[in-house]
Amino acid sequence: MFIDTAKIKIKAGDGGDGAVSFHREKYVAAGGPDGGDGGRGGSILFQVDDNLSTLADFRYKRKYTAQRGENGRGNRCFGKSAPDLTIFVPRGTLVKDAETGRLLADMSGDEPQVIAKGGKGGWGNSHFATPTRQVPRFAKPGTPGEELEVQLELKLLADVGLVGFPNVGKSSLISVVSEAKPNIANYHFTTLTPVLGVVTMPQGKSFVMADIPGLIEGAWEGVGLGHQFLRHVERCRLLIHVVDVSGSEGRDPKEDFAVINRELRRFNAELADRPMLVAGNKCDLATEEQIQDFRAFVEGQGYAFFPIMAPIREGVDPLMNKVLEELSKLPPIRRYEAEAPVLQPVEELKRGQVDIQEQDGVYFVKAPWLLKIMNSVNFDDTESLQYFQRVLIETGVIDALREAGCQEGDTVDLYDLEFDFVE
Template sequence: MFVDKAKIKIKAGNGGDGAISFHREKYVAAGGPDGGNGGKGGDVIFVADDNFSSLIDFRYKRKYVAENGQNGGAKRCTGKSAPDLIIKVPRGTIIRNADTGRIMADISTDEPQVLARGGNGGRGNCNFATSTRQIPRFAKPGYPGEEFDISLELKLIADVGLVGFPNVGKSTLISAVSAAKPKIANYHFTTLTPVLGVVKVNEEKSFVMADIPGLIEGASDGVGLGHEFLRHVERCRLIVHVLDVSGTEGRDPIEDFDIINAELQNFSEDLAKCPQIVAANKCDMADEEQINRLKNFIEEKGMKFFVISAATTHGTKELINAVAGELEKLPPVREYKPEPITQEEIEEKALSNTKFEIEKEGNIYFVDAKWLDPIMRTINMDDYSSLQYFQQVLRKSGIIDKLESMGINEGDTVNIMGFEFDYVR
């Protein structure tokens, strides 16, 4: 099954927590704090793999999570950083933020792309010792790894795209000029998925051609099969527009030409501007008057016109040489540049790090702030300096200000993730 769109969730690893530890050794007085830092969480990295031609694997597995970094240890030992999670996708895959539509990466080259960065490790208590706080009984938790809902969209990388109505001979043409072996039959929609073929011009020159399933009127609005695959023509440097000059299907090739170009225009302005060469196929079943009528129409539009018969390979060599010559004048295959992060994403990310909700029931204030959970794991509630640090976190995050605006009084109970204490001004 050919799958060219998928939606998944990726989550980089969290950093390991810093350690709370004190040096204990015979004959060594006042060993002091020696808790080490946590290790870094694993990144989520995407790489292109030419052994993959479809996104079907992502239909069955929708969540990818990298490992967390190890916690710090005693004797100032830093926790081990987690390995990166490598995700292989077909070359030409565009990755977008599923919530905003922002392009995050174009996996078209061999360069690995880091999509979600692992969190850094938290600092151990050895980092918080000062002349006035010599026994810090708290450490910092690891930072959370980035996570995103992303959409994957495969846009095949081809130099040339074959477009045209169903049954005009596109599959026959690509099989005649390359080693591709698409299904060929005398009925509409024989081609159900795009087919790539490498066309060899000479010993040192070749290019990639894509046979796109046949388009019909209304394709850009979702009619027929071809609309599903128009995205695969967007990267093409050149379009070969195949027309049935014989009219054996009962259609007018000039009308077909206008309909297909209108669909390309409706789908993408850039696609409509792509250079075109017209191949009038099935010339062995057409008379000279039909051919000349179409030739005059196409040449009036300033396009190159070739008369071919893909079934007998008549004229295909001249067509391929002309295509190769045009490609030498054109820029390389289009790459999609990552788009800068939007202000909306920046604000959402900032808010998610300190997002909280407070509900009041009687004289008890329930604080729901999941990001506080790792911090509370590293706090010693029986230690004064730890409590001071915890109070600073509550103040900086706005929780205390919110409690005061809700009218909290001294002696009221605050419940944070199950931990309760009396509020003191």
């Protein structure tokens, strides 16, 4: 079964906790704190695997959790960082935040992409020793790893897409120009999944062709199989519109051509401007008058027309040569850029639970709901920093610090962020 969408939950590993320890050794007086830091939690990476062609594996496993970093130990022994967890997906998979729809990564290249970062290890008590605090009996816990639900969406990487009504000969065409072996029969919806084939030309060049099934009127709204597979057309650099010029099933070829173009436009307006060649198939069943009438109709709209008989490869070679010529003029297959996080308006944020603990004048703030906001803030940017200050005020974090006894100049530790409290 071809599965091209999936929704999974991912959880990066938490950082290990720092250790509270004091050096104890004969003949060494007042050895001092020697607690080591915790290890980093494992991140979750996505990597392309060309042996995969669908997202079917994610039907059976929907939750992925990376390991937690080890805790620190005495004698300044740092905890071991956890290994990263790699999730393999087919080439062309888009990874989106299921909650916001924000694009996190386009898995079209070979380089792995970090989608959820592991938590940082907490500091051991050796970090907190000062001339006035010589015996710190506290350490910093590790920060939680990022956790989110992601939507996976496969958009096939193909140079050329075959579109048209069912049973017009798209599968026959891809079968004679490539090694693809689609199901071919004289009934509708013979092809139930997109089929990819590599077309090798005599010039030593090649390109990838995709047979997109299930396009009928209303496809953009989900009628037939179109809504399920129209997304695979979006990356194609060039479209070949296959039409039954003979009208062998009682339909008007001109109307078929108009309907499919309308469906493409309604699904994605950009597809209306995508370069297109028109292949008039089943010419052996059509009269010369029908062929010429349809040619005039298509060329009148600015499209190149190629009459073919796909099963016997009649007229196919000129079409493929034209495809290669057009592809040489077009930009590479489209890749989508990851979208930057959008800061949520402060007034829409809800107050969450805030846990504050004081240790030797340092106020440690725990607010897991605040981590997601912190991950979207650029602390090197003045406007982002001002936004985060408003968040702390509006969500009650500053009020909670005051209630805990925090005063002007005291140190506040918000996970890995430390600042002086200012009234």
